[in-house]
Amino acid sequence: MRAAPTRLLAAETPHPTDTSGAGFAPAEREQIFALLLEKVPLAVLATASSIITYVAQASKTATAPLDHFPLDQRLSNALLSYALYLFNTVWPRSLAVFYPHPSSIGEQIPLWQAVAALVGLTFLTLLCLLYGRRRPHLAVGWLWYLGTLVPVIGIVQVGSQAMADRYTYVPLIGIFIAVSWGGIDLLGWWHRCKPLLVTFWAAVILSLLVVTRVQTAYWRDNVSLYTRAIAVTEKNWLAWNNLGNYHLTRGDVRQALSLFQEALRIKPDYPDAWYNAGVVFSRVQDYLRAIAFYEKALQLDPTNADGWVNQGLPTRPLISTRKPRLATSPLCE
16 A cells, blocks of 8 residues: 555656656556556455444444534544644644544534635645646645545544544655655755755754654653643543543542542533542442442443442442342342
8 A cells, every 4th residue: 555656656757856748648547547447456445444444333332423423523623633633743742642522522613723724725735736747746645645534534433532643644654755755856956055955854853853752751651641631632521531540540539539520520421430430439438429420420321330330339338228229229230
């Protein structure tokens, strides 16, 4: 798959600066057709893989329904994600382990953001296609980026994330193709300014090294990771909950409870936070409140086996208060 654009480039132009011919000769058209034809088996395999993945995710209820993530918000988020992925590549400053989708908490993406992203993407697409004949690396690289992101851009929503940096590992190859061959063009145009260009790109690489070093420091432990996610994203209910789990495992139940409550303030229908808060109340032997939180968690997610078990465990001390049914009923579900 990675060799395809390179082969196409080599077939159409022996050098990135070749500007001969305004149209395709018959021999060129045949060669391009052959190159496209050889990709058909790969396209068939990719389509089959996509179908299998969708069916597997749907069977596990991982795909989000349209009433929770409306189609217009999926399209708006897709446009915005295309732009944000590019920005984070150029300047990776506000990276996070999880980017919450606004629809996950019943909010919407501002229309102006989606429109601005659409205008910018349209402009770049037209620009790359306009110069694509003379410098095919621009068209190939940009279309690679746009095309390979389609399966993971969120039209088929899996999970509650708006975007995920790991999705760009393959798509960004296209951007790097365009930048690498474009750098050769710059050297051809500005051969007299070669020292200046070398200095410029050295400064860029050094800046990215510094930013990368800063970003990797946020992954040194859970506290740093989730605190950073809270700082660079808005209403990150997952980060608040996971940070609470960190404190809960270390016995700091008061701090853990406040973090779970913040997660529930942002996303009241988040079953994991209800369950985790119930664990906190069980730890401090506030059993009636623990049962109430477990019951709420189970209303939101009846498949939580731990919730059914834990709902029965703290009620043992309450059997003497004529509530034996609470202790036995959940364990029989």
